[in-house]
Amino acid sequence: MSVVERTSDAERASDNVRIRSGYSIKSILGARETVLLLVSITFSIILSFLSPRFLSVNNLVSIATGMTYDVIMATGMTLVLIVGGIDLSVGSILGLTGVVTTMMLRSGVSIAVSVTAGLMLGVLLGAINGTMISNFKINPFIVTLGMMAIARGAAVVLTSGYFLSNLPPSYLILGQGKLLGIPFPIYVMLLLVILFEYLLKNWSPLYTIFYIGTNPDAAELSGIKVGRMILACYVISGFLSALAGVFMTSRLAMGYAQFGLGAELRAIAASVIGGASMSGGEGSIGGTFLGVLLLAIINNGFVLLNFSVYWQGVVNGLILVLAVAVDAFRRARRGERRI
Amino acid sequence: MADVVLSINGITKSFAGNKVLDDINLEIQRGSVHALVGENGAGKSTLVKIVGGIYQPDSGTICMNGKTVHFAGPHDAINHGISIVHQELSLVPKMSIAQNVFSHREPVNRLGFIKWAELYRKTRELLKPLGLDIDPGRPVGGLSVGVQQLIEIAKALSTDARVLILDEPTSALSEKEVDMLYKVINDLKSRGVTSIFISHKLPEVFRVSDVISVLRDGRLVGTVRKEATTPEEIIRMMVGRPLGDLYPPKSSRVGERILSVENMTRVPAFRDVSLELFRGEILGFAGLVGSGRTEVARAIFGADRIDSGRIMLGGREVKIGSPRDAIRHGICYLTEDRKDLGLFLTKTVRSNIVASSLSKFVTRNGFLRKHEIEESSRYFVDYFRLKPSDDRALVMNLSGGNQQKALLAKWICAGPKVLIADEPTRGVDVGAKSEIHRHLRQLAESGVGVIVISSELPELLGLSDRIAVFNSGRIAAFIDGKGATQEDVMRYATL
Numbered sequence: 001m002s003v004v005e006r007t008s009d010a011e012r013a014s015d016n017v018r019i020r021s022g023y024s025i026k027s028i029l030g031a032r033e034t035v036l037l038l039v040s041i042t043f044s045i046i047l048s049f050l051s052p053r054f055l056s057v058n059n060l061v062s063i064a065t066g067m068t069y070d071v072i073m074a075t076g077m078t079l080v081l082i083v084g085g086i087d088l089s090v091g092s093i094l095g096l097t098g099v100v101t102t103m104m105l106r107s108g109v110s111i112a113v114s115v116t117a118g119l120m121l122g123v124l125l126g127a128i129n130g131t132m133i134s135n136f137k138i139n140p141f142i143v144t145l146g147m148m149a150i151a152r153g154a155a156v157v158l159t160s161g162y163f164l165s166n167l168p169p170s171y172l173i174l175g176q177g178k179l180l181g182i183p184f185p186i187y188v189m190l191l192l193v194i195l196f197e198y199l200l201k202n203w204s205p206l207y208t209i210f211y212i213g214t215n216p217d218a219a220e221l222s223g224i225k226v227g228r229m230i231l232a233c234y235v236i237s238g239f240l241s242a243l244a245g246v247f248m249t250s251r252l253a254m255g256y257a258q259f260g261l262g263a264e265l266r267a268i269a270a271s272v273i274g275g276a277s278m279s280g281g282e283g284s285i286g287g288t289f290l291g292v293l294l295l296a297i298i299n300n301g302f303v304l305l306n307f308s309v310y311w312q313g314v315v316n317g318l319i320l321v322l323a324v325a326v327d328a329f330r331r332a333r334r335g336e337r338r339i
Numbered sequence: 340m341a342d343v344v345l346s347i348n349g350i351t352k353s354f355a356g357n358k359v360l361d362d363i364n365l366e367i368q369r370g371s372v373h374a375l376v377g378e379n380g381a382g383k384s385t386l387v388k389i390v391g392g393i394y395q396p397d398s399g400t401i402c403m404n405g406k407t408v409h410f411a412g413p414h415d416a417i418n419h420g421i422s423i424v425h426q427e428l429s430l431v432p433k434m435s436i437a438q439n440v441f442s443h444r445e446p447v448n449r450l451g452f453i454k455w456a457e458l459y460r461k462t463r464e465l466l467k468p469l470g471l472d473i474d475p476g477r478p479v480g481g482l483s484v485g486v487q488q489l490i491e492i493a494k495a496l497s498t499d500a501r502v503l504i505l506d507e508p509t510s511a512l513s514e515k516e517v518d519m520l521y522k523v524i525n526d527l528k529s530r531g532v533t534s535i536f537i538s539h540k541l542p543e544v545f546r547v548s549d550v551i552s553v554l555r556d557g558r559l560v561g562t563v564r565k566e567a568t569t570p571e572e573i574i575r576m577m578v579g580r581p582l583g584d585l586y587p588p589k590s591s592r593v594g595e596r597i598l599s600v601e602n603m604t605r606v607p608a609f610r611d612v613s614l615e616l617f618r619g620e621i622l623g624f625a626g627l628v629g630s631g632r633t634e635v636a637r638a639i640f641g642a643d644r645i646d647s648g649r650i651m652l653g654g655r656e657v658k659i660g661s662p663r664d665a666i667r668h669g670i671c672y673l674t675e676d677r678k679d680l681g682l683f684l685t686k687t688v689r690s691n692i693v694a695s696s697l698s699k700f701v702t703r704n705g706f707l708r709k710h711e712i713e714e715s716s717r718y719f720v721d722y723f724r725l726k727p728s729d730d731r732a733l734v735m736n737l738s739g740g741n742q743q744k745a746l747l748a749k750w751i752c753a754g755p756k757v758l759i760a761d762e763p764t765r766g767v768d769v770g771a772k773s774e775i776h777r778h779l780r781q782l783a784e785s786g787v788g789v790i791v792i793s794s795e796l797p798e799l800l801g802l803s804d805r806i807a808v809f810n811s812g813r814i815a816a817f818i819d820g821k822g823a824t825q826e827d828v829m830r831y832a833t834l
Contacts, residue, residue: 220661
């Protein structure tokens, strides 16, 4: 017994040294973000040898622009995953809110009002998701699967399947305008990533979603506002999906019911690649951003190397399953009961 | 000897090195009602599970009708005529009575199709002697717990059971249903069926049984005929062990009233509970499992709604609608189930320690003051001598004792005025246990009102200044912690 105590004192001393030294090189290199960045860079180097077009400014800007919608949606998805849920309706909410915004614009409503209405519709749909899940305790998978079908269906009904073009030119500036040669949406995307990464780690209300996702019962008994934060995550997810819808319709100068098709899959894949766990309580916005980046580089490679675009869905699906499998394996090895 | 149907010879059983049963020898007379009594954890359930073939004994034998039998599983026991009616009902709510009674043993024709008419006829035949005249095609789900219990018995009898084991059959029953059950047990007795009856409740043991065996700490203390004993003697046999002075000294001074609960009711968990808690004292909650101790604690903490009653804090009535309200008023509750309801296992020690006190570590705009979080968490890690001493270790990698100390740290960090600790030392080794006792006493000395709930009577007697004894959802008595004996507590808890 006394031997044990003596060694524990020694251990404590060495622990204290370790704590004071702060971030070690090992902890930086071992971080998932670093690994993701290295993998992305490796892919980029390989691609730049395979295709000289890869490193062209045009191509890089187009990768970054293409990423914005996924990053914005995946940010919301990551919050939802951390709080222990899932949101399958992000792509459909993008489609529906985009359609509603463009329809209002075409009927002469001002840009400010149309955009606000689109965003508020996203908030409303997210609030419906969140209320069903947090108040009525309905399975998030089912609730958002239903919302996915409803929102997409509504968008198709509203447009009868047609493209909605002829939007006011000043609306197109939102998605196409540039500052210092870089499109506006890229600034917004980066701003959102930094903002949410910072809030998630430092702002108390958002920080509590890690507790909720890890153990909702214990969180409730610790005095954390469980229901309210679950609702908030789905609302944020709905809002960000609608924001992506505004940028997409502006960038492509039209509204279309099928915009955002399959986006939920990429958003989930990116979040999990970036460190989010399907069983809640883990994830980071920075990691998610890098997850989208990795997917974007891979998909860009498909285009540059003239592979059939039709294979992209197959590859994205494979990446999703692989990322989730790795996550499950990691947890099983750590000895967690729930996988 | 007279007609012995079942004899248990030298049964010993350990789980993970803990001896749960130690050399049990017991003879059960044919056609008798034999009661098994003892404190929680005395080994009653383990013993009947061995007799029912669910567990294998480490050593010892079981003889039926004079012949040694070996049960490889519940199936073997059933084939020998032994059936258990478990404490938790095992019926499938959506299926019919008949399907439940004959689950997996339905009469079938040569092609394997169920012969429904015969199934219903046989079920009716089994239900009749139990006083149940209901349609065997009805789903079990809508029936009362008492009727479900009788259907469980019918299920056991459908296997031609000669020995029926009832594991706390009355814990969920109303008084009327209990009467019905006794009648059934007596009927079975006249038909030559032997019953082994496990119960906490001494009045019913004395009412229904012929012979009583007492278990304590895995040993058989004795077997007596009902006529030859008294409830007092049985209680003495159940607890009879000396109390060591392993506990911190009792409170030196008790201050003003800090918490009072007036006529609090939540049907059916507890009724009309009133209590007072004074600054500087440790109040123990004693009572058997299901007596309402934990339910009262949860209600004070706002985790469960109350039907009526008042909670007063420092002389003023407070409305507590959620744990959040309770914590804001300084009422903290350390849950008995640390893994499912207490800790965030995959998070760090630091995250866990500040989990219920985040609001103390934020700026006006809600931003976390991480430096202060780190300082506080380090302080508590040192104070509780947690191992490992790195507060960034994941809680799931800590030992049980350290997890429990981390949980205690989490609540002390929240700055409680009242701390309710539910089974604070469950599953904890002896060393950590007395450390936790010391911390609880220090907390009380520093002016916090402490309530300790425990199933371990020695712990409760050693730690508490006063003990509230719960019995069937009411507080049966308040006992002074000094000089009280386990017999005193058990008497109020069981009678």
